[in-house]
Amino acid sequence: MSGRRLCFALDLDEDPDLIAQYRRWHRAGGVPEGVIRAIRQAGIDAMEIWLTGNRLFMVMEVAEGFDLAAKTQADASDPDVRAWEELMWRFQRPLPWAEPGEKWVAAERIFDLGQQPGK
Template identity: 50%
Template sequence: MNRYCLALDLKDDAALIAEYEEWHRNVWPEVRQSILDAGIIGMDIYRFGNRLFMIMETGNTFSFDKKAEMDRENPKVQEWEQLMWKYQQGIPGAGRGEKWVLMQRIFSLQDKI
Protein backbone atom coordinates (compact mmCIF):
# COMPACT_ATOMS: atom_id res chain seq x y z
CA MET A 1 0.00 0.00 0.00
CA ASN A 2 1.14 3.55 -0.77
CA ARG A 3 0.16 6.85 0.84
CA TYR A 4 0.09 10.18 -0.95
CA CYS A 5 -0.62 13.61 0.53
CA LEU A 6 -1.89 16.47 -1.59
CA ALA A 7 -2.86 20.08 -1.00
CA LEU A 8 -5.31 22.49 -2.63
CA ASP A 9 -6.76 25.87 -1.74
CA LEU A 10 -10.38 26.87 -1.85
CA LYS A 11 -11.50 30.37 -2.71
CA ASP A 12 -11.47 32.28 0.57
CA ASP A 13 -15.23 32.76 0.80
CA ALA A 14 -17.21 31.25 3.70
CA ALA A 15 -20.34 30.64 1.60
CA LEU A 16 -18.39 28.89 -1.16
CA ILE A 17 -16.48 26.80 1.38
CA ALA A 18 -19.79 25.71 2.97
CA GLU A 19 -21.14 24.73 -0.47
CA TYR A 20 -17.96 22.80 -1.24
CA GLU A 21 -18.25 20.86 1.99
CA GLU A 22 -21.91 20.10 1.24
CA TRP A 23 -20.96 18.69 -2.18
CA HIS A 24 -18.42 16.45 -0.46
CA ARG A 25 -21.01 15.13 1.99
CA ASN A 26 -22.90 13.92 -1.08
CA VAL A 27 -20.25 12.96 -3.62
CA TRP A 28 -21.81 11.62 -6.80
CA PRO A 29 -21.77 7.80 -6.94
CA GLU A 30 -19.98 7.87 -10.31
CA VAL A 31 -17.18 9.99 -8.85
CA ARG A 32 -16.87 7.73 -5.81
CA GLN A 33 -16.73 4.68 -8.11
CA SER A 34 -14.08 6.27 -10.33
CA ILE A 35 -11.88 6.78 -7.26
CA LEU A 36 -12.20 3.13 -6.30
CA ASP A 37 -11.73 1.93 -9.90
CA ALA A 38 -8.41 3.80 -10.05
CA GLY A 39 -7.02 1.71 -7.18
CA ILE A 40 -7.53 4.23 -4.41
CA ILE A 41 -8.32 2.30 -1.24
CA GLY A 42 -8.78 5.20 1.16
CA MET A 43 -9.15 8.95 0.87
CA ASP A 44 -9.62 11.63 3.52
CA ILE A 45 -9.78 15.39 3.01
CA TYR A 46 -9.14 17.84 5.85
CA ARG A 47 -9.63 21.62 5.84
CA PHE A 48 -8.05 24.48 7.75
CA GLY A 49 -9.33 27.87 6.64
CA ASN A 50 -9.33 27.64 2.87
CA ARG A 51 -6.46 25.09 2.69
CA LEU A 52 -7.34 21.46 1.95
CA PHE A 53 -5.13 18.47 2.71
CA MET A 54 -5.89 15.08 1.14
CA ILE A 55 -4.50 11.74 2.25
CA MET A 56 -4.83 8.95 -0.33
CA GLU A 57 -4.03 5.32 0.29
CA THR A 58 -3.61 3.23 -2.82
CA GLY A 59 -2.85 -0.25 -3.95
CA ASN A 60 0.56 -0.96 -5.47
CA THR A 61 -0.80 -0.75 -9.04
CA PHE A 62 -2.11 2.82 -8.65
CA SER A 63 -0.79 5.40 -11.12
CA PHE A 64 -1.53 9.14 -11.22
CA ASP A 65 -1.20 9.02 -15.01
CA LYS A 66 -3.72 6.18 -15.31
CA LYS A 67 -6.12 7.96 -12.93
CA ALA A 68 -5.87 11.14 -15.03
CA GLU A 69 -6.55 9.14 -18.20
CA MET A 70 -9.57 7.43 -16.63
CA ASP A 71 -10.90 10.80 -15.44
CA ARG A 72 -10.54 12.37 -18.90
CA GLU A 73 -12.63 9.54 -20.36
CA ASN A 74 -15.39 9.75 -17.72
CA PRO A 75 -18.01 12.43 -18.54
CA LYS A 76 -19.42 12.43 -15.00
CA VAL A 77 -15.98 12.96 -13.45
CA GLN A 78 -15.35 15.78 -15.94
CA GLU A 79 -18.68 17.37 -14.98
CA TRP A 80 -17.75 17.10 -11.27
CA GLU A 81 -14.30 18.59 -11.84
CA GLN A 82 -15.76 21.55 -13.76
CA LEU A 83 -18.26 22.14 -10.95
CA MET A 84 -15.52 22.01 -8.29
CA TRP A 85 -13.47 24.74 -10.05
CA LYS A 86 -16.14 27.18 -8.81
CA TYR A 87 -14.73 26.62 -5.32
CA GLN A 88 -11.07 25.76 -5.92
CA GLN A 89 -7.96 27.73 -6.74
CA GLY A 90 -4.42 26.58 -7.26
CA ILE A 91 -2.16 26.52 -4.25
CA PRO A 92 0.83 28.92 -4.43
CA GLY A 93 3.49 27.22 -6.53
CA ALA A 94 1.00 25.08 -8.50
CA GLY A 95 1.17 25.00 -12.27
CA ARG A 96 -1.43 26.79 -14.38
CA GLY A 97 -4.70 24.85 -14.17
CA GLU A 98 -3.23 22.44 -11.62
CA LYS A 99 -5.53 21.49 -8.77
CA TRP A 100 -4.29 19.05 -6.17
CA VAL A 101 -0.52 19.27 -5.69
CA LEU A 102 1.46 16.30 -4.42
CA MET A 103 3.28 17.10 -1.19
CA GLN A 104 6.75 15.83 -0.32
CA ARG A 105 7.15 13.91 2.93
CA ILE A 106 9.91 15.43 5.02
CA PHE A 107 9.52 13.45 8.25
CA SER A 108 8.23 10.10 9.39
CA LEU A 109 8.30 8.79 12.95
CA GLN A 110 8.96 5.35 11.48
CA ASP A 111 12.19 6.42 9.73
CA LYS A 112 15.26 4.65 11.06
CA ILE A 113 17.71 6.75 13.06
Template identity: 45%
Template sequence: MRYCLALDLKDDPQQIAAYEAHHRRIWPEVAQHLRRHGVTGMEIWRLGTRLVMVMDTDDARYDRDAFARAGESDARIREWEALMWTFQAPTPWTPPGVKWVPMTCIFDLQQP
Protein backbone atom coordinates in the same frame (compact mmCIF):
# COMPACT_ATOMS: atom_id res chain seq x y z
CA MET B 1 1.14 3.94 -1.29
CA ARG B 2 0.10 7.13 0.47
CA TYR B 3 -0.07 10.48 -1.30
CA CYS B 4 -0.59 13.89 0.27
CA LEU B 5 -1.73 16.68 -1.98
CA ALA B 6 -2.61 20.33 -1.41
CA LEU B 7 -5.12 22.72 -2.92
CA ASP B 8 -6.78 25.94 -1.79
CA LEU B 9 -10.39 27.03 -1.67
CA LYS B 10 -11.69 30.42 -2.66
CA ASP B 11 -11.90 32.59 0.45
CA ASP B 12 -15.68 32.75 0.65
CA PRO B 13 -17.46 31.22 3.68
CA GLN B 14 -20.59 30.34 1.67
CA GLN B 15 -18.57 28.61 -1.04
CA ILE B 16 -16.51 26.75 1.56
CA ALA B 17 -19.73 25.54 3.21
CA ALA B 18 -21.07 24.41 -0.17
CA TYR B 19 -17.81 22.60 -0.98
CA GLU B 20 -17.96 20.75 2.34
CA ALA B 21 -21.62 19.88 1.75
CA HIS B 22 -20.73 18.31 -1.62
CA HIS B 23 -18.08 16.21 0.10
CA ARG B 24 -20.44 14.92 2.78
CA ARG B 25 -22.17 13.05 -0.06
CA ILE B 26 -19.96 12.72 -3.13
CA TRP B 27 -21.55 11.48 -6.31
CA PRO B 28 -21.62 7.66 -6.53
CA GLU B 29 -19.83 7.80 -9.88
CA VAL B 30 -16.93 9.65 -8.25
CA ALA B 31 -16.57 7.05 -5.49
CA GLN B 32 -16.78 4.24 -8.07
CA HIS B 33 -14.14 5.93 -10.24
CA LEU B 34 -11.76 6.24 -7.29
CA ARG B 35 -12.20 2.64 -6.18
CA ARG B 36 -12.06 1.24 -9.72
CA HIS B 37 -8.64 2.82 -10.20
CA GLY B 38 -7.05 1.55 -6.99
CA VAL B 39 -7.78 4.35 -4.53
CA THR B 40 -8.38 2.49 -1.27
CA GLY B 41 -8.79 5.46 1.03
CA MET B 42 -9.12 9.22 0.80
CA GLU B 43 -9.47 12.01 3.32
CA ILE B 44 -9.58 15.77 2.74
CA TRP B 45 -8.62 18.04 5.63
CA ARG B 46 -9.13 21.81 5.78
CA LEU B 47 -7.52 24.68 7.67
CA GLY B 48 -8.97 28.00 6.58
CA THR B 49 -8.80 27.86 2.80
CA ARG B 50 -5.99 25.27 2.58
CA LEU B 51 -6.98 21.69 1.77
CA VAL B 52 -4.82 18.61 2.25
CA MET B 53 -5.86 15.34 0.65
CA VAL B 54 -4.49 12.08 2.00
CA MET B 55 -4.95 9.34 -0.58
CA ASP B 56 -4.06 5.68 -0.09
CA THR B 57 -3.72 3.46 -3.14
CA ASP B 58 -3.25 -0.16 -4.05
CA ASP B 59 0.16 -0.19 -5.76
CA ALA B 60 -0.88 -3.09 -7.99
CA ARG B 61 -3.92 -1.23 -9.37
CA TYR B 62 -3.19 2.49 -9.15
CA ASP B 63 -1.55 4.17 -12.13
CA ARG B 64 -1.61 7.96 -11.87
CA ASP B 65 -1.59 8.56 -15.62
CA ALA B 66 -4.27 5.95 -16.36
CA PHE B 67 -6.37 7.37 -13.52
CA ALA B 68 -6.10 10.89 -14.99
CA ARG B 69 -6.93 9.70 -18.53
CA ALA B 70 -9.95 7.77 -17.26
CA GLY B 71 -11.22 10.88 -15.48
CA GLU B 72 -10.78 13.00 -18.59
CA SER B 73 -12.75 10.52 -20.71
CA ASP B 74 -15.66 10.17 -18.25
CA ALA B 75 -18.30 12.92 -18.66
CA ARG B 76 -19.61 12.56 -15.11
CA ILE B 77 -16.11 12.86 -13.58
CA ARG B 78 -15.40 15.90 -15.78
CA GLU B 79 -18.68 17.41 -14.56
CA TRP B 80 -17.71 16.80 -10.90
CA GLU B 81 -14.24 18.28 -11.43
CA ALA B 82 -15.68 21.36 -13.16
CA LEU B 83 -18.12 21.86 -10.29
CA MET B 84 -15.37 21.47 -7.69
CA TRP B 85 -13.15 23.96 -9.54
CA THR B 86 -15.82 26.64 -8.95
CA PHE B 87 -14.87 26.41 -5.25
CA GLN B 88 -11.16 25.67 -5.58
CA ALA B 89 -8.12 27.86 -6.21
CA PRO B 90 -4.51 26.97 -6.92
CA THR B 91 -1.98 27.31 -4.12
CA PRO B 92 0.78 29.88 -4.64
CA TRP B 93 3.05 26.93 -5.62
CA THR B 94 0.69 25.28 -8.10
CA PRO B 95 1.97 24.99 -11.68
CA PRO B 96 -0.40 26.18 -14.43
CA GLY B 97 -2.96 23.55 -15.45
CA VAL B 98 -2.65 21.58 -12.19
CA LYS B 99 -5.18 21.33 -9.37
CA TRP B 100 -4.01 19.12 -6.51
CA VAL B 101 -0.25 19.45 -5.96
CA PRO B 102 1.77 16.62 -4.37
CA MET B 103 3.34 17.52 -1.05
CA THR B 104 6.76 16.38 0.11
CA CYS B 105 7.00 14.29 3.26
CA ILE B 106 9.64 15.83 5.52
CA PHE B 107 9.05 13.64 8.61
CA ASP B 108 7.73 10.14 9.25
CA LEU B 109 7.76 8.75 12.79
CA GLN B 110 7.76 5.21 11.33
CA GLN B 111 11.08 5.77 9.56
CA PRO B 112 14.36 5.41 11.48
Protein backbone atom coordinates in the same frame (compact mmCIF):
# COMPACT_ATOMS: atom_id res chain seq x y z
CA MET C 1 -0.22 -0.65 4.79
CA SER C 2 -0.04 -2.77 1.66
CA GLY C 3 0.05 0.12 -0.83
CA ARG C 4 1.34 3.62 -0.43
CA ARG C 5 0.11 6.97 0.80
CA LEU C 6 -0.11 10.02 -1.45
CA CYS C 7 -0.83 13.51 -0.14
CA PHE C 8 -1.93 16.60 -2.06
CA ALA C 9 -2.88 20.20 -1.27
CA LEU C 10 -5.24 22.72 -2.87
CA ASP C 11 -6.87 25.99 -1.79
CA LEU C 12 -10.49 26.98 -1.70
CA ASP C 13 -11.80 30.43 -2.46
CA GLU C 14 -11.66 32.41 0.81
CA ASP C 15 -15.43 33.04 0.74
CA PRO C 16 -17.00 31.42 3.86
CA ASP C 17 -20.25 30.72 1.98
CA LEU C 18 -18.39 28.88 -0.79
CA ILE C 19 -16.38 26.91 1.78
CA ALA C 20 -19.64 25.91 3.48
CA GLN C 21 -21.06 24.77 0.15
CA TYR C 22 -17.89 22.78 -0.59
CA ARG C 23 -18.17 21.06 2.79
CA ARG C 24 -21.80 20.15 2.06
CA TRP C 25 -20.85 18.62 -1.31
CA HIS C 26 -18.35 16.39 0.50
CA ARG C 27 -20.70 15.03 3.17
CA ALA C 28 -21.47 11.31 3.06
CA GLY C 29 -23.63 10.74 -0.01
CA GLY C 30 -22.85 14.18 -1.49
CA VAL C 31 -20.26 13.08 -4.03
CA PRO C 32 -21.91 11.53 -7.11
CA GLU C 33 -21.86 7.74 -7.27
CA GLY C 34 -20.00 7.77 -10.60
CA VAL C 35 -17.17 9.78 -9.06
CA ILE C 36 -16.89 7.42 -6.09
CA ARG C 37 -16.88 4.44 -8.45
CA ALA C 38 -14.07 6.01 -10.56
CA ILE C 39 -11.99 6.62 -7.42
CA ARG C 40 -12.36 3.04 -6.22
CA GLN C 41 -11.81 1.47 -9.66
CA ALA C 42 -8.52 3.36 -10.02
CA GLY C 43 -7.03 1.50 -7.05
CA ILE C 44 -7.57 4.14 -4.40
CA ASP C 45 -8.28 2.15 -1.25
CA ALA C 46 -8.93 5.12 1.05
CA MET C 47 -9.21 8.87 0.59
CA GLU C 48 -9.68 11.68 3.08
CA ILE C 49 -9.82 15.43 2.55
CA TRP C 50 -8.84 17.67 5.46
CA LEU C 51 -9.56 21.41 5.71
CA THR C 52 -7.91 24.20 7.68
CA GLY C 53 -8.89 27.76 6.86
CA ASN C 54 -9.21 27.61 3.09
CA ARG C 55 -6.44 25.02 2.52
CA LEU C 56 -7.34 21.44 1.66
CA PHE C 57 -5.18 18.36 2.16
CA MET C 58 -6.09 15.11 0.43
CA VAL C 59 -4.61 11.87 1.75
CA MET C 60 -4.96 8.75 -0.39
CA GLU C 61 -4.01 5.17 0.36
CA VAL C 62 -3.47 3.51 -2.99
CA ALA C 63 -3.03 -0.10 -4.06
CA GLU C 64 0.27 -1.43 -5.33
CA GLY C 65 0.48 -0.60 -9.00
CA PHE C 66 -1.66 2.53 -8.73
CA ASP C 67 -0.84 4.85 -11.63
CA LEU C 68 -1.69 8.52 -11.11
CA ALA C 69 -1.18 9.32 -14.80
CA ALA C 70 -3.59 6.54 -15.80
CA LYS C 71 -6.14 7.82 -13.26
CA THR C 72 -5.81 11.34 -14.67
CA GLN C 73 -6.30 10.06 -18.22
CA ALA C 74 -9.33 7.94 -17.25
CA ASP C 75 -10.87 10.92 -15.45
CA ALA C 76 -10.53 13.06 -18.58
CA SER C 77 -12.76 10.66 -20.49
CA ASP C 78 -15.32 10.05 -17.71
CA PRO C 79 -18.32 12.40 -18.02
CA ASP C 80 -19.26 11.99 -14.33
CA VAL C 81 -15.77 12.92 -13.15
CA ARG C 82 -15.47 15.79 -15.64
CA ALA C 83 -18.80 17.27 -14.47
CA TRP C 84 -17.72 16.92 -10.83
CA GLU C 85 -14.35 18.56 -11.45
CA GLU C 86 -15.99 21.43 -13.32
CA LEU C 87 -18.38 21.97 -10.40
CA MET C 88 -15.55 21.80 -7.84
CA TRP C 89 -13.48 24.42 -9.70
CA ARG C 90 -16.19 26.93 -8.70
CA PHE C 91 -14.85 26.59 -5.14
CA GLN C 92 -11.17 25.77 -5.65
CA ARG C 93 -8.11 27.92 -6.35
CA PRO C 94 -4.73 26.59 -7.45
CA LEU C 95 -1.86 26.97 -5.05
CA PRO C 96 0.46 29.87 -5.92
CA TRP C 97 3.25 27.44 -6.88
CA ALA C 98 1.04 25.13 -8.96
CA GLU C 99 1.97 24.55 -12.58
CA PRO C 100 -0.48 25.95 -15.16
CA GLY C 101 -3.54 23.70 -15.22
CA GLU C 102 -2.43 21.81 -12.09
CA LYS C 103 -5.12 21.33 -9.49
CA TRP C 104 -4.10 19.17 -6.51
CA VAL C 105 -0.36 19.64 -5.88
CA ALA C 106 1.56 16.65 -4.56
CA ALA C 107 3.08 17.10 -1.11
CA GLU C 108 6.55 15.82 -0.24
CA ARG C 109 6.97 13.80 2.96
CA ILE C 110 9.82 15.33 4.93
CA PHE C 111 9.37 13.52 8.26
CA ASP C 112 8.44 9.96 9.22
CA LEU C 113 8.41 9.02 12.92
CA GLY C 114 9.01 5.41 11.93
CA GLN C 115 12.38 6.34 10.47
CA GLN C 116 13.56 8.08 13.63
CA PRO C 117 15.91 6.36 16.08
CA GLY C 118 14.61 5.03 19.36
CA LYS C 119 11.36 3.43 20.36
